Amino acid sequence: AQSVAQPEDQVNVAEGNPLTVKCTYSVSGNPYLFWYVQYPNRGLQFLLKYITGDNLVKGSYGFEAEFNKSQTSFHLKKPSALVSDSALYFCAVRDGQGGKLIFGQGTELSVKP
Amino acid sequence: KAGVTQTPRYLIKTRGQQVTLSCSPISGHRSVSWYQQTPGQGLQFLFEYFSETQRNKGNFPGRFSGRQFSNSRSEMNVSTLELGDSALYLCASSLNERIHGYTFGSGTRLTVV
Numbered sequence: 001a002q003s004v005a006q007p008e009d010q011v012n013v014a015e016g017n018p019l020t021v022k023c024t025y026s027v028s029g030n031p032y033l034f035w036y037v038q039y040p041n042r043g044l045q046f047l048l049k050y051i052t053g054d055n056l057v058k059g060s061y062g063f064e065a066e067f068n069k070s071q072t073s074f075h076l077k078k079p080s081a082l083v084s085d086s087a088l089y090f091c092a093v094r095d096g097q098g099g100k101l102i103f104g105q106g107t108e109l110s111v112k113p
Numbered sequence: 114k115a116g117v118t119q120t121p122r123y124l125i126k127t128r129g130q131q132v133t134l135s136c137s138p139i140s141g142h143r144s145v146s147w148y149q150q151t152p153g154q155g156l157q158f159l160f161e162y163f164s165e166t167q168r169n170k171g172n173f174p175g176r177f178s179g180r181q182f183s184n185s186r187s188e189m190n191v192s193t194l195e196l197g198d199s200a201l202y203l204c205a206s207s208l209n210e211r212i213h214g215y216t217f218g219s220g221t222r223l224t225v226v
Binding site (some may be wrong): 103 | 144146148168169171180203205207210211212214215219220222
């Protein structure tokens with residue numbers, strides 16, 4: 001069965017520093033991986049996806065993610081964090097041929113000035 | 114371009130009642146998925162519809178049902194509400210889930226008292 005894990009419940013970063021939010025996955029076949037961000041009392045906003053191609057995926061708001069097949073990881077990164085990046089981040093994998101996404105438990109990112 | 118619209122945004126119901134939530138996908142999107150988000154269980158897949166047919170179903174009791182109309186709008190229904198059904202219900206749509214990401218609505222916050 002497909003699954004994703006986000007090993008950190010919370011990540012704290014100082015503004016201006018680089019940030020990494022970790023995600024590992026377990027899939028049979030080729031992985032279709034996604035990162036979403038959620039602000040309080042809001043839905044999920046799409047950041048980026050990996051389906052095929054380059055291992056470094058660039059997304060919205062300056063975020064990028066590195067797909068590593070040997071380590072089965074898909075970590076989210078940003079070179080310089082902003083206070084406004086503080087939110088809940090979800091990694092997800094598509095399960096099967098349809099529209100079912102399996103989400104990690106989420107990582108709370110806190111960026112302090 | 115309008116996003117995914119969910120109505121209502123907030124809802125308070127009493128145990129034993131039933132509720133219907135609505136989702137209007139982005140124009141042209143035929144795939145609509147529903148998710149339940151709770152602090153304890155995180156984001157869990159409910160079901161997915163494509164061209165008025167249920168394509169995938171999650172592990173929820175039969176009290177949870179859905180449907181999709183010819184204009185791709187979708188509704189989900191929960192009968193005999195329980196306190197544990199209190200959650201944020203999110204709808205997502207996609208033009209082609211093999212190529213594109215999923216766009217989520219802002220959700221419906223259901224509180225069962």
